Amino acid sequence: MKNAHIVFDIGGTKTRVAISSDGEKLDEVASFHTPYDPKEGVKKIIETITEIAHGVEITTIAGGIRGVLSEERRGIVHDDVLTDWVDFDVVEALGKKYSVPMYLENDAALAGLGETHFGAGVGVDLVVYHTVSTGVGGVRISNGRIDAASSGFEPGHQVLDIDRTILGDDIEPTLENLVSGTALEKRMGVKPYDIPQSDVIWDELAGYLAQGLRNTILYWSPEAIILGGSMIIGDPKIPIEAIRKATVEVLDDFVECPFITTASLGDEAGLYGALALIRQHS
DSSP states (O other): OEEEEEEEEEOSSEEEEEEESSSSSOSEEEEEEOOSSHHHHHHHHHHHHHHHTTTEEEEEEEEEESSEEOTTSSSEEEOSSOGGGBTOOHHHHHHTTOOSOEEEEEHHHHHHHHHHHHSTTTTOSEEEEEEESSSEEEEEEETTEEOOOSSOOOGGGOBOOTTOTTTOSSSOOBHHHHHSHHHHHHHHSSOGGGSOTTSTHHHHHHHHHHHHHHHHHHHHOOSEEEEESHHHHSSSOOOHHHHHHHHHHHHTTSSOOOEEEEOSSGGGHHHHHHHHHHHHHO
C-alpha cells in the first residue's frame, strides 16, 4: 500500500484538504466551506480525507488554522472569525481517527513557509509573508523556518489610525480593520469583489497597507516581503505596484525598501507550507 501525507488549511471561509505521496507536490486537493461548528469541521475533514486517500496509508497529518494558536499548538485561543473554534482541540479530534504524527500551525505562518520553500521566496533567507483576505496575518521566515515567537505573529492587529480619523471612534484602528476584505465590506456595504478595480478605494488601501509594511520592515528587517490573500491576488485587488510605490514613500529613505512581490502559490500556499513543516519534523 502506498504511503502519503495529508495536509489541510482551515480558513475563515474555506477549508482545503490535500494528499501528497512524495512530500513535494499535491496529488489532489478538495475544499469545502468552513463550518462554524468545529466538530462538524473535523467531521468534514475526515470525510474528505477518506475520499481522496482511498487505498493509501496515511503516515503524517499537518495543517494550518487561522487565529491565535494555543501554546501546545492543538487549537486556537482567539479569533474574530472562527469564534466557535476557540479552545477546541483540533489535534485531539483528528487523533481519535488517525494515530499518526500530527502538526498544527497558524494558517498565515504555513502560507509563508510554503511560499518560502515552494513559491515566491525560494532562495531568500529572511522572508516576511503577509496575507490580506478576511483578516490580515503574517509571519517571519528565517533560514527556511518559522521564526521563534512566544505567542505567534499578529501584524494585522497593529494600531495605525491612532487619531481615528479614518475608522471613527467605534472601530479599533488596526491594520486589519483598515485593509481586510471583511473591514472593506463593512465600510462600503458591498463585497470587495463587487467594487470595480477603477475605484479609488483600491489605491487608498495600498496606502494604508504601506503604513503597516513600514512597521514590518523596521521591526523584522526582511530581504523580501511576499503578499498573498484574496485582497492581493484576487480580482479586483490592491495593486502591487501601488503598494510598492506607497511603501517606498512612507519609508522616506530611512531604510531601503526590500523587494515586495505577490504570492505565487495562490490558495494552496498553506498546504505547501504544511508539507514543508512535515519535512522539517522528519
